[in-house]
Amino acid sequence: MPVNDDAYANGAHIPDGASFPDRWVRDATAFRDAMGARAQLGLRYGPSPRQNFDLFEPERTAKGTLIFVHGGFWRMLSPQDWSHLAAGAVARGWTVALPGYELCPDVRIAGITQSIAQAVQVIAGRTTGPLALAGHSAGGHLVARMCANGMLPADVAARVRHVMPISPLSDLEPLLLTAMNDDFQMDAGMARAESPVYQPAPERDVTVWVGGAERPAFLDQARWLAEAWRCGHHIAAGKHHFDVVDPLTEPDSAMLQRLLG
Template identity: 85%
Template structure:
């Protein structure tokens, strides 16, 4: 077994971890169904069938747009697994967009980064007001990458009020020593180029968020990004990798208060 496989294995170290994907899918479907016409799914931002986003609208005029990017080690899952996490921001009067992306090994991580940048531009083009970016795990990596100079147009980046990488992968070089790299097909140069810790610190507000009960590797990854960027770093007690994102669904959570103001 490659040296870092267990370090980045989450489900095996979470009680009843295997049950979470089915729970997410069930809760996501219930949320979409309950929102009715205010839920638009499968909106295209690129030519691939996976280059789509789901859009959830609040009642009344939106205060802004939260873009949430899902995780899954760039290899798994889709926006339809996470719709329920839009509930909190929608209840606060925000539009929420969840973009999808092509997965490894069909594409490289750098290609996924470019896809998310394209998605953010398309979403920004059909919305008004401030933008907030949040992402979980691999999605945390992707929203952190959006902060790189030149990744987003200046006018789009100027609308971004807060970025929250949640349990992010900020240094990809340790992943070279996992079997997942059979799908990533990274070498050291590619891993370094895609690692947010090697980007200059952005000028927008950033909060790195992580669960206190996460695997040590994820606690390290979060700390490394916060140290590299000199940004806020929040460790949520008792939360593990699969439930650390749950507060996004709660309109009154500390997480959403921080992210949306």
């Protein structure tokens, strides 16, 4: 076994961890059904079938748009597994977009980064007002990468009010020593180039959010990014890697207060 496999394994270390994917699908389906005509599903931003996004609208004119990028180690899951995480922001009067992306090993992580940049541009073109970016785990990596100089056009970047990498992967070099790298096919240079910790600190509000009950590796990854960027760093007591995102469903949660203001 490569030396870092267990360090980045989550489900085996979370009570009843295997049940969470079914819960996510159930809750996501119920939310989409309840949204009715205010849900626009499968909108395209690129040629691949996975280059699509779901858009959820509030009842009144939107205050802005939250873009949430899902995780899954760039190898699994889809935005349709996470629709329910739009509930809190929609209730606060925000549009929420959840983009998908092609997965490793069909593409490299650098290609996924470019796909998310394309998705953010297309979503920005369909919406008005401020943007907020949030992402979980690998999605936290991807929204952090959007802060790199030149990643987004200047007019889109200027609309980004806040970025929240949640339990992010910020330094990819430890992942070279996992079996997952068979799918990533990274070398040291590729890992460093895709690591947000080596980007210049962005000139915008960023909050790194992580669960206090997460694996030590994820606590380290969050701390490394917060230290490198000298940005906000919130450790949510008692939260693990699978439930740390749950406050996105709650309109008055501290997470959404911080992210959307």
